Amino acid sequence: MTDINASGTQAGEAGFGDYVALLKPRVMSLVVFTAAVGLLLAPGALHPVEALAAIVFIALGAGASGALNMWWDADIDRVMRRTARRPVPSGRVEAGEALGLGMALSGIAVVMLWLATNAVAAGLLAFTIFFYAVVYSMWLKRATPQNIVIGGAAGAFPPLVGWAAVTGGVALEPLLMFGLIFMWTPPHFWALALFMKDDYHNARVPMLTVTHGRKATRRAILVYTALLVPVAVGLGFTSVGGPVYLASAVVLNAAFLRGAWAIWARDEATAEADKYLVEKKFFRLSLWYLFAHFGALLVQAAANPWIGG
Amino acid sequence: MAITQSHDLHRRRLGRNVGVAVTLVAFIVLVFGLTVAKVQRGGTIEAFDHSFRPALADRYEERSAP
Numbered sequence: 525m526t527d528i529n530a531s532g533t534q535a536g537e538a539g540f541g542d543y544v545a546l547l548k549p550r551v552m553s554l555v556v557f558t559a560a561v562g563l564l565l566a567p568g569a570l571h572p573v574e575a576l577a578a579i580v581f582i583a584l585g586a587g588a589s590g591a592l593n594m595w596w597d598a599d600i601d602r603v604m605r606r607t608a609r610r611p612v613p614s615g616r617v618e619a620g621e622a623l624g625l626g627m628a629l630s631g632i633a634v635v636m637l638w639l640a641t642n643a644v645a646a647g648l649l650a651f652t653i654f655f656y657a658v659v660y661s662m663w664l665k666r667a668t669p670q671n672i673v674i675g676g677a678a679g680a681f682p683p684l685v686g687w688a689a690v691t692g693g694v695a696l697e698p699l700l701m702f703g704l705i706f707m708w709t710p711p712h713f714w715a716l717a718l719f720m721k722d723d724y725h726n727a728r729v730p731m732l733t734v735t736h737g738r739k740a741t742r743r744a745i746l747v748y749t750a751l752l753v754p755v756a757v758g759l760g761f762t763s764v765g766g767p768v769y770l771a772s773a774v775v776l777n778a779a780f781l782r783g784a785w786a787i788w789a790r791d792e793a794t795a796e797a798d799k800y801l802v803e804k805k806f807f808r809l810s811l812w813y814l815f816a817h818f819g820a821l822l823v824q825a826a827a828n829p830w831i832g833g
Numbered sequence: 834m835a836i837t838q839s840h841d842l843h844r845r846r847l848g849r850n851v852g853v854a855v856t857l858v859a860f861i862v863l864v865f866g867l868t869v870a871k872v873q874r875g876g877t878i879e880a881f882d883h884s885f886r887p888a889l890a891d892r893y894e895e896r897s898a899p
Binding site: 537538539540541543544571572573574576577580636639640 | 842845846848849851852853863864866867869870871873874
């Protein structure tokens with residue numbers, strides 16, 4: 525009767541939700557959205573079931589790389605407040621399980637995307653998983669303050685994969701969508717690092733705030749935001765852009781640039797005094813910023829038949 | 834003796850089993866749907882037997898021409 529009375533050792537047995545949490549569902553939702561936009565805006569069309577399958581397997585690939593990241597980073601996740609409750613550091617899922625799930629789902633996602641669409645999309649997805657799990661998590665994250673800059677590429681691939689799923693190749697438009705997410709990632713995460721002060725420091729992750737100081741981080745946010753603006757607005761002049769997108773992009777980028785300027789103009793004492801109000805506002809805005817750009821692309825595509833775009 | 838005591842562990846285990854079952858069924862439905870979609874479109878599918886394929890006949894004639 526001992527194995528039934530399991531209140532002690534097995535209290536940590538994982539529920540289904542814990543395995544879902546390994547796949548980083550919140551990141552996945554962003555991946556689904558941006559991949560869907562890439563897929564819907566590409567010239568040509570997939571059968572609706574093929575399109576659905578493509579998005580499901582792109583999301584699954586992203587989730588698999590999330591699980592691999594949680595396997596590799598369990599030791600630093602344990603130290604950081606923001607991540608301490610993740611399934612592996614909290615002990616609900618064993619690290620080996622996360623590895624197994626990540627590897628299995630990676631294989632399934634890539635092969636199924638290949639069968640559902642084409643080899644280019646599948647290859648790009650495989651590269652995305654490799655980039656996030658190996659290049660970012662294993663090589664860069666703990667080695668260089670540029671971790672976020674280069675690692676951001678992993679999050680930027682989905683619209684490219686979505687586009688390739690339809691066309692079997694890449695073009696300027698999805699490359700600019702890639703550039704939009706790529707350039708957006710550093711200011712987004714550095715703003716987070718500014719107000720999640722001690723986390724990265726305790727975990728010894730060489731975030732820019734830790735290695736170059738907070739003043740340099742504020743400057744870097746402004747520089748990257750300034751570089752982001754031409755990419756975001758430039759997308760409006762390609763075949764997927766138009767007046768609706770351009771108007772949204774101009775407003776959003778003006779607001780984003782203003783926020784970055786405000787962060788740069790402040791010193792640490794002022795930020796400390798109002799509990800990083802401006803940084804938190806900028807971080808929230810950055811979430812809306814990305815969502816709204818891709819939303820505007822969709823609205824533009826829907827509006828094109830009426831405005832003759 | 835029947836097991837009458839239920840533990841939080843059993844609830845979690847049931848949840849996990851149901852979750853896996855639902856996932857697998859969803860996967861099967863998706864692959865089946867994909868199959869139907871591919872067959873309907875029929876782009877790359879060519880019957881390799883049971884039907885006459887002019888493309889093959891032409892090639893055969895070319896080869897057997899003197």
